[in-house]
Amino acid sequence: MTISETREKVLSGEVQLNDIVNHYISRIETRNDEINAYVATDFEAAKKQAEEIQKKIDKGEAGKLAGVVLGIKDVISERGKKLTCASKMLEDFESVYDATVIERLLAEDAILIGRLNMDEFAMGSANEYTNFGPVKNPHNTNKVPGGSSGGSAAAVAADMAMATLGSDTGGSIRQPASYCGVVGLKPTYGRVSRYGLVAFASSFDCIGPLAHSVEDTARILDVIAGFDERDNTSSQKATGNYVDAALNPNKNIKIGVPEEFFGEGLDPEIKEGIESLLKKLEADGAELVPIKLPYTKYGIATYYVLATAEASSNLARYDGIRYGHRADKEEVLDELKKEEEALRQQFESATGDEKIALQEQLTKMDSALIRLYKKSRTEGFGQEVKRRIMLGTYVLSSGYYDAYYGKAQRVRRLIQDDYKKAFEKVDVIVSPTAPTTAFDIGDKLDDPVQMYLNDVYTITANLAGICGISVPAGTHSDGMPYGIQFMADSFQEEKVINAGRLAELHTK
Amino acid sequence: MSVTEKEVQYIANLARLQLNGEEVKSFADDMNKILGYMELLNEVDTDDVEPLEHVIDLESRLRKDEAKEPLSHEDALKNAPDADSDYFRVPKVIE
Numbered sequence: 001m002t003i004s005e006t007r008e009k010v011l012s013g014e015v016q017l018n019d020i021v022n023h024y025i026s027r028i029e030t031r032n033d034e035i036n037a038y039v040a041t042d043f044e045a046a047k048k049q050a051e052e053i054q055k056k057i058d059k060g061e062a063g064k065l066a067g068v069v070l071g072i073k074d075v076i077s078e079r080g081k082k083l084t085c086a087s088k089m090l091e092d093f094e095s096v097y098d099a100t101v102i103e104r105l106l107a108e109d110a111i112l113i114g115r116l117n118m119d120e121f122a123m124g125s126a127n128e129y130t131n132f133g134p135v136k137n138p139h140n141t142n143k144v145p146g147g148s149s150g151g152s153a154a155a156v157a158a159d160m161a162m163a164t165l166g167s168d169t170g171g172s173i174r175q176p177a178s179y180c181g182v183v184g185l186k187p188t189y190g191r192v193s194r195y196g197l198v199a200f201a202s203s204f205d206c207i208g209p210l211a212h213s214v215e216d217t218a219r220i221l222d223v224i225a226g227f228d229e230r231d232n233t234s235s236q237k238a239t240g241n242y243v244d245a246a247l248n249p250n251k252n253i254k255i256g257v258p259e260e261f262f263g264e265g266l267d268p269e270i271k272e273g274i275e276s277l278l279k280k281l282e283a284d285g286a287e288l289v290p291i292k293l294p295y296t297k298y299g300i301a302t303y304y305v306l307a308t309a310e311a312s313s314n315l316a317r318y319d320g321i322r323y324g325h326r327a328d329k330e331e332v333l334d335e336l337k338k339e340e341e342a343l344r345q346q347f348e349s350a351t352g353d354e355k356i357a358l359q360e361q362l363t364k365m366d367s368a369l370i371r372l373y374k375k376s377r378t379e380g381f382g383q384e385v386k387r388r389i390m391l392g393t394y395v396l397s398s399g400y401y402d403a404y405y406g407k408a409q410r411v412r413r414l415i416q417d418d419y420k421k422a423f424e425k426v427d428v429i430v431s432p433t434a435p436t437t438a439f440d441i442g443d444k445l446d447d448p449v450q451m452y453l454n455d456v457y458t459i460t461a462n463l464a465g466i467c468g469i470s471v472p473a474g475t476h477s478d479g480m481p482y483g484i485q486f487m488a489d490s491f492q493e494e495k496v497i498n499a500g501r502l503a504e505l506h507t508k
Numbered sequence: 509m510s511v512t513e514k515e516v517q518y519i520a521n522l523a524r525l526q527l528n529g530e531e532v533k534s535f536a537d538d539m540n541k542i543l544g545y546m547e548l549l550n551e552v553d554t555d556d557v558e559p560l561e562h563v564i565d566l567e568s569r570l571r572k573d574e575a576k577e578p579l580s581h582e583d584a585l586k587n588a589p590d591a592d593s594d595y596f597r598v599p600k601v602i603e
Contacts (some may be wrong), residue, residue: 096583190564203563229571236567301546312523319524322596326589329599368599370524378526386525390535391542393523394511407549409559414552416560448538449545465563490564 003068003162003216010057010067017050017057017067017111024069024113028160034141037155039074039132040082041114053109063109064223070105071161073152074115075122076207077196078102085198086130087120089318089325089380099196100231101165101207101224108223113161116151120382121315122167122200124148125175125454126444129384134441137180139480143438146176146454152210153180163211163220167197169204170303171434171458174470174485177210178433181472181481183500184210185217186458188490189465190235192221193228201310202233204303204462213508214471214500215246221493237491245494249501251285255486256426260296261457267436270482273474274432277484280506281499289426293418298411299460300452305395305408306463312392315385320376327375336371387448416464423489428499431457433470433483461487469496471503511539 001020009015025043032038046069056062072078075085077095079102084090098106105112119129127135127150135150137143138158145154149166153176156164166173168186177184185208192207199205209220222242228234257278262271282288320326340362347358366374381389395404422429434454444451461468466487473484484503488495516536520527527535581594590597 093587096579096586188564190566203561233562233564233566235564236569295552298549298552301548304542305546305549316524320589321598323587324589332599372599373524374526377524381525387535387538389523389525390516390519391539394515394519394539394543397519397522404546404549406559407552407554409561410554410557411549411552413557413560414554416563447541449541452542463563 001162002213003065003211003219006067006162011062017054018047020067020069021046021050021111021113024161027158028114031138031158031160034136035138035154035158035160036133036135037117037151037158037160038071038114039084039086039117039151042081043113046111046113049111053111056109063107064219065105065108065110068110069113069162070110071114071116071152071155071164072102072112073118073149073164073166075118075167075198076101076165078112078115081115083198084131085121086118086132087380087382087385088131091131091325093323097196100193100228102196104224116149116155116164118151119148120385121198121311122148122169122172123311123384123388125171125451126439126441127151127176128441128445129382131382136441137438137480139181140438142440143480144179144441146179146434146438148172149184149210150176153177153182153184156180156182156210156212163209163216165207165220166210168206168208168462169201170307170462171455173208173210174458174468174483175434175454177470178483179438179480182210182212183214183217183469183471183504184208185221185469185493185496186461186467187221187225187493188235188467189462190233191467191491191493192224193231193234195228195230199314201307202314203310204307206462214469214497214504215243217469218242218246218497225493235491240491240494242493242497245497246501249498251502252287253428253495253499253502254287254289254426255281255499256289256291256422256429258291258293258296258422258429258431260293261431265435265453265456266432267476269476270432270436273482274430274484277473277503277506278430281502284502286502291422291426291429293422293429293460295411295415295418296460299415299463300456302408302411302415303455303459303463304391304452305404306412308388308392309396309405310392312389312396315381315389318377318380319373320380325376325380327372327379329372332371332375333368335375336366336368340365412463415460419460419464419466419487419489427495428486428488430499431485431487433457433485437476437478437480437482457485466490467493467496469500471500472507473503474507511536511543
């Protein structure tokens with residue numbers, strides 16, 4: 001059921017809110033064991049919320065999202081609820097405040113039914129790097145749902161929520177939306193407050209909605225967008241009329257078609273499907289403009305320098321002191337003692353240079369506190385998170401900073417300039433959302449570079465800070481859905497909603 | 509440029525991570541693969557390009573100097589692995 005349908009039925013009294021909540025509870029009870037989208041649910045709280053909101057509806061005081069049942073990615077704070085980021089590091093962490101987006105959703109009477117699985121700390125493209133076990137794609141449970149917002153996309157696809165919130169740092173809303181056949185919207189950087197979103201790469205991170213329709217994503221964006229003084233990078237620019245853009249789309253838009261997004265590596269069936277959809281939009285009145293974004297091919301390399309650098313810095317906060325996993329103190333002390341004894345023994349029997357080296361090792365041994373940090377982090381973080389922390393620390397380390405981080409920041413500007421130039425001529429830029437449909441679970445686990453290449457079409461939007469949407473475009477002969485992506489300039493969400501709606505009119 | 513196992517150990521120390529022998533090896537492999545891919549950036553001439561630090565033009569803004577309710581003491585300590593009623597507790601630092 002879509003948000004607008006729900007709203008109509010709820011406001012007219014045709015449907016009671018507890019029926020809606022019970023529908024989703026029963027869906028979750030039937031499907032979640034298999035799909036593994038939710039990591040926590042609170043049905044009693046949802047029922048209670050429904051009762052209270054029903055009273056408001058009866059009094060004619062209902063908010064814009066009255067009756068809308070939402071799931072929230074487990075990276076966004078909801079006061080009093082667990083916030084794990086699908087990491088052992090935070091398995092017992094409980095939020096002590098609400099994220100701004102949560103405050104805004106609750107103020108408009110949305111019902112929050114549960115917390116959604118994800119790649120640990122939002123690092124991943126398949127939702128396999130999680131402390132809760134992988135999420136399965138509802139269209140075929142041998143396939144991944146995409147990531148990192150895999151739970152958010154799968155929950156919508158399996159009708160376990162009317163819509164969900166995800167986060168998008170390099171494609172983490174749009175790519176899973178494409179793999180699961182739902183709509184996913186990544187707003188412009190700074191459009192939606194990041195207050196209460198656990199930081200991964202702060203110059204990229206964005207919260208956005210996933211839903212069954214373009215209009216539904218617009219309705220959620222309408223509530224969560226806008227300035228927030230608690231987020232230093234929140235923009236004071238006025239928000240747009242997103243719902244209207246979905247309801248009354250303009251057919252005469254200029255769509256930029258970048259050759260770089262339709263080349264090597266793209267599944268031929270997806271290419272054909274997107275091109276035939278574009279012909280239909282052209283017949284409707286759109287103008288297709290061939291464009292070039294020559295720096296596209298540097299997107300992934302640029303992103304993985306900058307995002308890992310930011311991640312290594314952001315994740316330094318997990319030291320086991322103020323919150324998060326802490327290693328056992330006795331074990332730490334015991335470990336150090338044993339190491340010291342072993343070194344001393346070697347030292348006694350060593351001679352010459354070896355003795356000097358051992359002497360140095362002994363003086364350089366970790367203090368108990370340093371070892372506590374190390375052991376806590378080592379036990380708390382999963383493999384991919386460690387990999388990215390290591391890479392990020394490396395590219396920021398003395399002697400490499402300019403060669404990697406400085407270089408990538410410069411290429412980032414060139415990528416953004418590519419887009420700025422293109423948007424002087426076109427309203428939106430179109431591309432496939434991902435080069436393939438969802439792949440088999442376990443397929444790319446052993447090859448980080450192959451895993452990163454899934455983000456090839458989504459990542460440049462994050463580098464440029466612009467907005468993008470993925471809308472289901474068709475079904476591949478392998479039975480899996482794939483999406484079409486529209487990107488627009490900063491703070492032009494109405495344009496991607498408009499274009500997305502035009503595409504949706506042909507595919508729904 | 510290739511990352512040696514010794515460098516991996518050095519970086520792990522900076523990142524406050526402990527890696528066993530096997531992990532050092534596999535991280536060195538992974539990092540070399542990924543850093544090798546990143547070499548692509550060397551093709552780009554960036555001599556006259558300024559680094560991009562903020563993707564959107566943000567208006568500099570000041571807030572009013574007003575006292576606001578901070579996170580309560582109780583909430584701030586709520587998720588501590590070890591705390592008494594007033595402080596986080598850590599293992600003894602001075603040997």
